[in-house]
Structure formats: C-alpha cells, structure tokens
Amino acid sequence: MTRPNARNEDGSTAASQAITTRLQVQGMDCASCAIKIENALNRMPGVRTVDVSVSRGTVTVRHDNANSAEMTSKISSLGYTVAESDQASAREHSPIESEERTGPSRGQDHDREPSDRPWWQTGKARLTIASGVALAVAFAVGKSVPAFERWAFLLAMMVGLVPIAKRAFSAAMAGTPFSIETLMTIAAVGAVFIGATEEAATVVLLFLIGELLEGVAASRARASIQGLTKLVPKTARLEDSEGRVSEVEADTLLVGAVIQVRPGDRIPADGVIVSGESAIDESPINGESNPVRKGRDENVFAGTVNGDGLVKVRVTAAAADNTIARVVKLVEEAQESKAPTERFIDRFSRYYTPGVVVVAALVAILPPLLFGGDWNGWIYKGLAVLLIGCPCALVISTPAAIAASLAAGARRGLLLKGGAVLEKVGKVTAVGLDKTGTLTAGKPQVTDIVGFGRSEGDVLRFAAALELGSSHPLATAILSKAAEQRTQIPPTSEASAIGGKGVRAMVEGTKVFLGSAKGAAELAAVSDAQQARIAALNDEGKTVSLLVLDDSIAGAIAMRDEPRPDAERGLKLLAEAGIRTVMLTGDNRRTADAIGEQLGIDVEAELLPDDKQRIIGRLQKEGFVVAKVGDGINDAPALAAADVGIAMGGGTDIALETADAAVLHGRVSDVAAMIVLSKRTMTNIRQNIAVALGLKAIFLVSTVVGITGLWPAILADTGATVLVTLNALRLLSVPSGHGPSDKGASR
Numbered sequence: 001m002t003r004p005n006a007r008n009e010d011g012s013t014a015a016s017q018a019i020t021t022r023l024q025v026q027g028m029d030c031a032s033c034a035i036k037i038e039n040a041l042n043r044m045p046g047v048r049t050v051d052v053s054v055s056r057g058t059v060t061v062r063h064d065n066a067n068s069a070e071m072t073s074k075i076s077s078l079g080y081t082v083a084e085s086d087q088a089s090a091r092e093h094s095p096i097e098s099e100e101r102t103g104p105s106r107g108q109d110h111d112r113e114p115s116d117r118p119w120w121q122t123g124k125a126r127l128t129i130a131s132g133v134a135l136a137v138a139f140a141v142g143k144s145v146p147a148f149e150r151w152a153f154l155l156a157m158m159v160g161l162v163p164i165a166k167r168a169f170s171a172a173m174a175g176t177p178f179s180i181e182t183l184m185t186i187a188a189v190g191a192v193f194i195g196a197t198e199e200a201a202t203v204v205l206l207f208l209i210g211e212l213l214e215g216v217a218a219s220r221a222r223a224s225i226q227g228l229t230k231l232v233p234k235t236a237r238l239e240d241s242e243g244r245v246s247e248v249e250a251d252t253l254l255v256g257a258v259i260q261v262r263p264g265d266r267i268p269a270d271g272v273i274v275s276g277e278s279a280i281d282e283s284p285i286n287g288e289s290n291p292v293r294k295g296r297d298e299n300v301f302a303g304t305v306n307g308d309g310l311v312k313v314r315v316t317a318a319a320a321d322n323t324i325a326r327v328v329k330l331v332e333e334a335q336e337s338k339a340p341t342e343r344f345i346d347r348f349s350r351y352y353t354p355g356v357v358v359v360a361a362l363v364a365i366l367p368p369l370l371f372g373g374d375w376n377g378w379i380y381k382g383l384a385v386l387l388i389g390c391p392c393a394l395v396i397s398t399p400a401a402i403a404a405s406l407a408a409g410a411r412r413g414l415l416l417k418g419g420a421v422l423e424k425v426g427k428v429t430a431v432g433l434d435k436t437g438t439l440t441a442g443k444p445q446v447t448d449i450v451g452f453g454r455s456e457g458d459v460l461r462f463a464a465a466l467e468l469g470s471s472h473p474l475a476t477a478i479l480s481k482a483a484e485q486r487t488q489i490p491p492t493s494e495a496s497a498i499g500g501k502g503v504r505a506m507v508e509g510t511k512v513f514l515g516s517a518k519g520a521a522e523l524a525a526v527s528d529a530q531q532a533r534i535a536a537l538n539d540e541g542k543t544v545s546l547l548v549l550d551d552s553i554a555g556a557i558a559m560r561d562e563p564r565p566d567a568e569r570g571l572k573l574l575a576e577a578g579i580r581t582v583m584l585t586g587d588n589r590r591t592a593d594a595i596g597e598q599l600g601i602d603v604e605a606e607l608l609p610d611d612k613q614r615i616i617g618r619l620q621k622e623g624f625v626v627a628k629v630g631d632g633i634n635d636a637p638a639l640a641a642a643d644v645g646i647a648m649g650g651g652t653d654i655a656l657e658t659a660d661a662a663v664l665h666g667r668v669s670d671v672a673a674m675i676v677l678s679k680r681t682m683t684n685i686r687q688n689i690a691v692a693l694g695l696k697a698i699f700l701v702s703t704v705v706g707i708t709g710l711w712p713a714i715l716a717d718t719g720a721t722v723l724v725t726l727n728a729l730r731l732l733s734v735p736s737g738h739g740p741s742d743k744g745a746s747r
Helices: 031-042 068-077 095-101 106-112 123-144 146-173 180-193 197-231 323-336 340-371 375-388 392-411 419-425 435-439 456-467 473-484 517-521 528-539 567-576 589-599 609-621 633-641 653-658 669-704 710-732
Strands: 019-026 047-053 058-063 081-087 235-239 245-249 258-261 271-275 278-281 292-294 311-315 414-416 430-434 445-451 492-498 502-507 510-515 543-549 552-560 580-584 602-604 626-630 644-648 661-663
Touching: 019 068, 031 047, 031 058, 031 068, 031 146, 058 068, 068 081, 068 146, 123 146, 123 197, 146 180, 146 197, 180 197, 180 340, 180 375, 197 323, 197 710, 340 375, 375 669, 375 710, 392 414, 392 419, 392 669, 392 710, 414 419, 414 669, 419 644, 419 669, 430 435, 430 609, 435 580, 435 589, 435 626, 445 456, 445 473, 445 528, 456 473, 456 492, 456 502, 456 510, 456 543, 456 552, 473 552, 492 510, 510 517, 517 543, 528 543, 528 552, 528 589, 567 580, 567 589, 567 669, 580 589, 580 609, 589 602, 609 626, 609 633, 626 633, 633 644, 661 669, 669 710
Parallel strands: 430 580, 430 626, 580 602, 626 644, 644 661
Antiparallel strands: 019 058, 019 081, 047 058, 235 245, 235 258, 258 311, 271 311, 278 292, 414 661, 445 552, 492 502, 502 510, 510 543, 543 552
C-alpha cells in the first residue's frame, strides 16, 4: 500500500519518511493467515506496507507513526499471539535504508521465535482440549438428564465457537469477510436454529482439531529449516596473539579471529585452517556420510564436526554471514516468493469462497421456495455445503509443498530463490556448465610424474624442494602431491626465480631447475622420446613442468584441473533425464576438449562472457528451457540470461547474487538432484489439488442427494487439509538414489 509523497513547507515534494516495526507473531500457519493480517493492518491510518512472513513468524510494517499497540491489538483480535515487537528508533528515507539501519536481522528473528514450545502448550491446543472436555460433559449430561441435553450441547458448542466467532467478526471488520471462521460460524449457528445442536458442537470440535493438526504440521515444516541454526555452537575457544585461549560467545567472533577447535567439537564459524589436520564430518550440512580429511589452507564450515585432531581456524565470516545463516536467509526469502501455481490458487480462492457461500444459500433456499421442499432439511444441506466448501486444503496445497521442498533442498545444499524458481527448474531441457570450478575442482592437481633416468619419487622430491613456500597454484599442486605421498622434502640453498621460465636452487649439492619446457631446453638437451612424451601430455590438456638436475632432463610433472569426483555421474544423471548438456568455458580448446572427452560432454571453448550469454540465447531460440551453472564473475551475464541460473558453492558473491539457485556443496550431481526435487514438488502439488477438490466434489454431491451431513462435511474439509499437509511433508525426505549422500556423489 503506497502513499503519496509529502510536501515540504516551501511546497516542494519530498519522499515522506517512515518507521519500520517488526512484530513476532505466533499461530500463523498458512497463506490465509497472512492475508487476514495484511488486510487488517493495511486499513490502519499511516500504514504504508505490510510484509507477513509465515515461515519466520514475523510481520514487518512500514508506517508513519502508526500506534504499535494498536497493531498488536488488531493482530490479536484475529486469533494470533504477538510475542514481542521491535520498533525502529529512527526514521527512514527509503525501505532499503531502513531495513539496513533499523530492522533486526533475520538471525535475530530466529533466536526470538518460540518455536520450541510443545504443541500441547499452544493456545490452539488449550482451546481444542477445553472444547473436547465440554463436549464429553455434554454427552454425559445428555445421557443422565435428557431434559438438559440440548442446553448442554449448546454450552459445549459455545466453548469453541465464541473464540471462532470473535475471529470471524474481527476478520470481517478488517476486510476479510469470507474467512474460514465466518463459514464455520454461520454453519454452527444455523445448525442450532434447525435443532442440530449436538452436531453443531461436534463440528466445532472437529474444526478445532483440524486447525491444531494444521498448525503442528506447519510447525514441523518450519522447524526443518530453523533446526539448522541449532547446529552452530553457542561458544568458541578464541586464541589471542599471545596464544592464550578463552571461551567467548560464538556470535561475537570477528573476521580474522583465530579459534581452536578440539576433537569432537562442532566448528563455530566459517573459516580456513591455519594449523593442524583432521577429518571433518560435514554431514550436518550436506548429508555426506564420509568425513573429509582437511588440513592447512582448507575451508571449514560452521556447524560441521571436527574429528580426530586439534585444528586452529581463522574466521572468514561473521555469525550473521556464515554458511548456515546464509542458507536460512535464502530459504526464508524464497518461501515468501510465490510460484505461478500458488499465485493462481490465491486468485482462485478469492472468488471460490464467496461462490461457495452463494451455492450454499441457493441449496438452502431454492428447493423449498420452488419445489416445496422441507426447509429444515435443505437448510441443513446448505450448511453442510458451506462446510464442504471451506478453502483451507486448497489454499495450503501449494505453499505447504513448496515450503517443505525448499527446506529439504536447503538441508542438502540445494538453495532455490523462491517457488517460481522451484517450479521452473523441473522444466529445464538443456544445461550449460562452466568448466573451471564447476565441472572441475578449480585448482590444478598432479596427474603424471615421469622419470627420465630418475625414479618418480626423486622427481617429486626435488620438485617439492624448489616449490616449498610458494603459493602459486602449480606449486601448491606439487606440494599437495608430496604431502599425499609423505615425501621427505630436502632443504635448498641459493634459491631464485627465473622470470617466465621457472625456479632454481641447490639441493643436496646438485643444481636443480623446475620450469617450462622452453626454460629447461636452455639448460639441457631434450631427446625426441622426451619431446614426444611431453607433447602427448600437452595434448591431454595438461601443463608440463620439466625437472633438470645439473645439465640433464631428470623428469616431468604434468598437472591439470581435474573433473570433480562426481562430475561424470552428474552429467550421466542429466542425460538419463533427457537433458542436453554443454560445457561453456573460456579455457583453451585443447584443454577443454580433453576434459570434455573424458566426461562425454559437448564443448564450446575459448569463450568471453558475452559469448556464453549468446550461446544461452541460441539454445533458448532452439526451444530449450536452459539452466546455466557457473561460479565466476564471467558467468554472471549467462546466469542472468538463462531461464534458471545456478551458482556452484564456493563461487563468487556476484555469481550467487545473480543466480536463481545455488548448489552449496559444489557437486555436479546436485544439479540433477535439484531438477528431481522440482519434479517431485510439482507432482506433489498436483496430488494436493486433486485431493482438495476431489474430496469436496464427492461430498458436495453426496450431501445434496442426502447421503452425508454436517459431520462428514467438516471431516471432509479437515481430512483434506491434514492429508494435503502430510503429503507435502513427504517432500522433507529425499528418495533413495537422489540424495547427496549417495555414494557416487561423495567427495
């Protein structure tokens, strides 16, 4: 709701200022709850916009000095509980500025939300139990004192109906006249007037039970993603510059701080190992059952578990920006972004509910008026039709499935920015994948060690000696290989670098050089056989460094950025799903073709960023729904141009911001898993809509012909709501063979 700009004293127009107030609300379970609250608050004077987050349990209001207590009262009158509020202390000049300056973080919202409270301690549970006890007492009174039976059931009905009627009246006054509470109130009161008091009391109890079950199911879906925040420990062992260790709150850790993590402890922050080595159990955030061995300069994530060694970690992200916090934030934002199907259901329900009221009225009035039917009988049928038409199951059919899928995906490192993206991913028919950092690990690895007159061990030992202390990617690859083989690295002297050619030093009394073939050829003769071997390695897309001892070629070390362990399997899964794949890379043709042949994927090489974007456009013109997967700045244009842009985990911030989705743990097979998740979700939504409308259609016919009445009507509505919600919650699990913990997807 947007208001006109205010005028300054001189008559000029300026953007009027606003205050942001965030309210923590309990009891919101579905989209209809959000609509009622939005309608109520939007009618208040001074309110500009209302943002209701069902997944976070918050209501954020931008307003011009609107009364916070009045907002709380409005929401409470609709049957919800306002736990606490946070009002901005300063005015804003823009919505973005206000959120940054005055609004509390989403992480704080989670900390405040009382989601741990057992269901039986909620207001809904207490009301349902009271209604049930009252109904049981009424049955007992009716059996022992029949003369008071009608009054006993009337009182039992009032226990549950009065709160429902108050909510219905408040919703109607706030702009939502056709709420589920309104339909329930009309039906119950109408039943009393035609003498069906016992049924009216029972129907009210069944309605309350249905609401309670809906709330429990919604809480379970919400807790699935909120539970991630509990993986991060509350405290951390901070090491100061003098090596002293003290225990501090984990959320106070600053970027650059060094922390100690003992064996068996959870890691309290994202960071890089600065000393020590250990097996890290990453299953809490990625589902991978096998621990990953990590050492110096390797990344670790908050919430994962340190295995068998003490490690020191330099913090690289504040608590609000760590991996888990980003996952939660992205999923919460995504849950508020509606899919096209969900938007259609919302629009449909706006006309559907008033239509149900009209149909129910016609069923109750026309047969007696036109055909002399029994008024009591047809009014009874009309009331049953009113209950059958309650839109709860239909309204929740789509958002429940989407929320469950987004939560399930996030727990496995599959992040999708909204229901629209989730729906679109399942329609993908072609995928363009970057090479470096996407299909490959993004860093060179030693693939071949060749000895020319010396053993492979000697070649690696001398090469590692020259590279010790260097941070160059090729040097890192050689040193990693030496560490893997537990090579004893000898000391060096007189070390120096030869620009553009390599490095040299004295090792064990021998002059040693390691560098390019051109640089080595200036120091020693290269035989035809050696040149042929080097050329063969180059043809495989590998970078070759030659080792020279004194004045002879002693060996060669070949390196290449190798495919990720699961890349071949991931591409095979996409192919089996009938999806075309193509590699889009800026790397040279020879290297790209070598990797492409190894993985069995079409290759487009030596591309600039606009070339990648152009190829995405070409595929779209050919009729493909295209996903682009990448991790770098040069992928951003293509990610934005694709129907679905997917950023690989560990990618640049711009790639993550531009993309529609992210594969947090960098597995190619997770792209296929994301598509499977989308297809499962859409199947689930279709099932939910069929159940919601199908049950209503069956009971509508059976009620009109006189087979069923009020009890079956409310059971049909409550049953449909529960079935739809339970069906949606099935999406919280991953079917066998598609989960990231699948053996073939391991690191």
